[in-house]
Amino acid sequence: MSEVRVRFAPAPTGFMHIGNLHTALFNWLFARNQGGKFVLRIEDTDEVRFTPEAVNVIYEGLRWLGLDWDEGPDIGGPYGPYIQSERLELYQSKVQELLAAGKAYECFCTPQELEERRQMMRARGLPPRYDGRCANLTEQERERLRAEGRTSCIRFRVKQTGKTVIKDIIQGEVVYDNSLIADSIIQKTSGFPTYHLACVIDDAAMKITHVIRAVEHLPNTQLHLQLQEALGIEPPQYAHLPLVLGPDRTKLSKRHGAVSVVEYAKMGYLPEAMFNFLALLGWAPGDEQEILPPQEIIKRFSLQACSASPSVFDMQKAEWMNGEYIKAMAPEELARRVLPFLVEAGLFEADPSPERMAWLVRVCELMRERVKRLTVFTTWARYFFTDEYEYEQRARQKWLNREDTPQKLEMLAERLQKLQRWDAESIEEAVRGLAAELGVGAGQVIHPCRAAVTGTTIGPSLFHLLELLEQSDVVSRLRRTAALAAGGQLRPAQEG
RNA sequence: GGCCCCAUAGUCUAGUGGUUAGGACUCCGCUCUUUCAAGGCGGCAGCACGGGUUCGAAUCCCGUUGGGGCUACCA
Numbered sequence: 001m002s003e004v005r006v007r008f009a010p011a012p013t014g015f016m017h018i019g020n021l022h023t024a025l026f027n028w029l030f031a032r033n034q035g036g037k038f039v040l041r042i043e044d045t046d047e048v049r050f051t052p053e054a055v056n057v058i059y060e061g062l063r064w065l066g067l068d069w070d071e072g073p074d075i076g077g078p079y080g081p082y083i084q085s086e087r088l089e090l091y092q093s094k095v096q097e098l099l100a101a102g103k104a105y106e107c108f109c110t111p112q113e114l115e116e117r118r119q120m121m122r123a124r125g126l127p128p129r130y131d132g133r134c135a136n137l138t139e140q141e142r143e144r145l146r147a148e149g150r151t152s153c154i155r156f157r158v159k160q161t162g163k164t165v166i167k168d169i170i171q172g173e174v175v176y177d178n179s180l181i182a183d184s185i186i187q188k189t190s191g192f193p194t195y196h197l198a199c200v201i202d203d204a205a206m207k208i209t210h211v212i213r214a215v216e217h218l219p220n221t222q223l224h225l226q227l228q229e230a231l232g233i234e235p236p237q238y239a240h241l242p243l244v245l246g247p248d249r250t251k252l253s254k255r256h257g258a259v260s261v262v263e264y265a266k267m268g269y270l271p272e273a274m275f276n277f278l279a280l281l282g283w284a285p286g287d288e289q290e291i292l293p294p295q296e297i298i299k300r301f302s303l304q305a306c307s308a309s310p311s312v313f314d315m316q317k318a319e320w321m322n323g324e325y326i327k328a329m330a331p332e333e334l335a336r337r338v339l340p341f342l343v344e345a346g347l348f349e350a351d352p353s354p355e356r357m358a359w360l361v362r363v364c365e366l367m368r369e370r371v372k373r374l375t376v377f378t379t380w381a382r383y384f385f386t387d388e389y390e391y392e393q394r395a396r397q398k399w400l401n402r403e404d405t406p407q408k409l410e411m412l413a414e415r416l417q418k419l420q421r422w423d424a425e426s427i428e429e430a431v432r433g434l435a436a437e438l439g440v441g442a443g444q445v446i447h448p449c450r451a452a453v454t455g456t457t458i459g460p461s462l463f464h465l466l467e468l469l470e471q472s473d474v475v476s477r478l479r480r481t482a483a484l485a486a487g488g489q490l491r492p493a494q495e496g
Numbered sequence: 497g498g499c500c501c502c503a504u505a506g507u508c509u510a511g512u513g514g515u516u517a518g519g520a521c522u523c524c525g526c527u528c529u530u531u532c533a534a535g536g537c538g539g540c541a542g543c544a545c546g547g548g549u550u551c552g553a554a555u556c557c558c559g560u561u562g563g564g565g566c567u568a569c570c571a
Contacts, residue, residue: 009571013570013571045571046569046570046571107569111569122497127497129567153569171500174501175500176499180498180567181499185568190569192569194568194569214565215502215564215566216565216571219501219566219567222500243564249563249564251564282508286510288509288519289519290508307502308501310564310565311509312506314508317520317522323533327534369535370533370534428530443531447530449530451531457531458532460531462530
């Protein structure tokens with residue numbers, strides 16, 4: 001049994017969404033499960049769309065998720081180059097073979113003409129297929145067209161009789177009627193191959209054993225199988241993955257608002273959570289476990305267990321899973337992940353001292369069980385890092401707008417200022433002491449205090465939170481808030 | 497329009513002829529707590545529809561409906 005070789009073959013469009021990454025992940029999982037090779041190939045045969053930075057977008061996306069490739073443009077390999085625009089001679093030589101064998105022919109129709117004819121066929125209720133106009137031109141006719149200054153592309157002469165059967169690991173047996181396809185362009189006027197040709201040639205040249213790609217390519221497989229036959233290529237095994245759909249249940253795409261992979265990183269998603277989440281889209285481990293380490297996923301993965309039905313990417317569940325990973329993460333590690341977000345927001349120094357880092361670890365330890373995304377540290381929990389925070393509506397409504405609040409805050413400030421020891425225990429004692437003295441429940445002091453010092457009504461244990469802030473800072477926040485409240489500046493904003 | 501794929505709650509899924517149809521997210525209660533967007537407990541909600549096959553169908557077959565994909569000198 002030969003070694004399993006799969007490939008991820010994206011077009012460098014400068015955009016990589018969850019669906020693309022999902023396909024890459026499943027290829028990678030299969031390769032790792034089988035102890036095979038995962039090849040990265042760049043399909044830049046669309047010169048019009050190509051952008052050089054786009055290849056980096058692909059690298060970044062794969063690396064972010066933790067998918068390493070065994071062969072690729074940057075690291076080479078035995079079957080390179082791995083960028084299609086650098087393999088033009090190969091494709092062209094194969095086209096020559098097909099031409100010589102009469103399996104392909106020159107087509108002189110212009111894109112405009114083709115479009116017009118398609119329109120006409122559509123108008124007449126006919127399927128808009130190529131009509132074969134140039135299929136049987138004589139050499140004289142071709143000469144005449146060239147003399148007119150016409151340029152040509154190359155079409156593959158498709159077999160229009162019989163049926164093509166695709167044996168797909170995921171989709172099962174799919175049968176297409178050959179009479180339904182028309183001669184397809186395999187080489188553009190520019191000399192570039194089309195996707196179909198390049199893909200078929202490269203998969204063979206790179207010894208790809210399993211083509212795992214999105215189901216949108218399933219109909220193309222009919223052509224690919226014919227191309228392989230004409231080229232004398234043994235077809236690989238096919239596995240067409242169901243599409244990952246957007247919330248509107250249509251194919252993810254840039255224009256309908258699909259989010260690029262890097263955006264998820266910016267939104268505070270952990271790659272390991274996304275890895276786990278994406279693996280569970282169209283594949284299930286079989287038992288009821290959902291949080292699985294990568295090794296476990298690799299071990300259990302199989303194409304046979306992949307579903308053929310499409311799935312909707314559910315952000316809420318992704319967020320939940322992200323939270324699970326954050327909760328399970330060591331505080332030190334969490335601190336390392338959070339740091340770039342804080343630096344970016346100007347809330348922390350880029351090169352913190354060990355003491356500062358240790359402090360950040362404590363913040364993470366306190367926060368991690370209620371954090372779903374890393375960005376909360378720069379939003380809900382920014383009070384740890386700066387005095388500049390907003391007083392939220394709820395905090396104003398419930399506590400800051402009350403008559404007795406300024407006085408309470410002042411009293412608390414005074415007590416806290418006098419504390420000899422600044423730790424959670426002492427703080428708690430002072431807070432509860434004040435409540436007892438005022439003859440109110442502890443909550444009547446705790447809540448206004450939280451509202452004043454953090455601007456919110458929610459968060460971790462107040463005493464442990466205060467402990468992590470500077471004593472003088474807490475005191476000044478209390479006084480500042482007391483003054484603002486007394487001045488009537490913390491009234492709730494008007495609704496609507 | 498034609499061809500193909502898909503169909504278990506709002507979402508992700510388990511299930512391969514006999515189950516009280518299981519789990520997860522969301523949502524809703526209750527509970528703990530100084531708060532919840534944290535924890536614990538509980539609940540709502542599903543086999544798209546119609547025909548077959550069978551002693552028996554979520555499961556097999558056909559049709560309908562719905563959704564999606566392809567139908568490019570894009571991939």
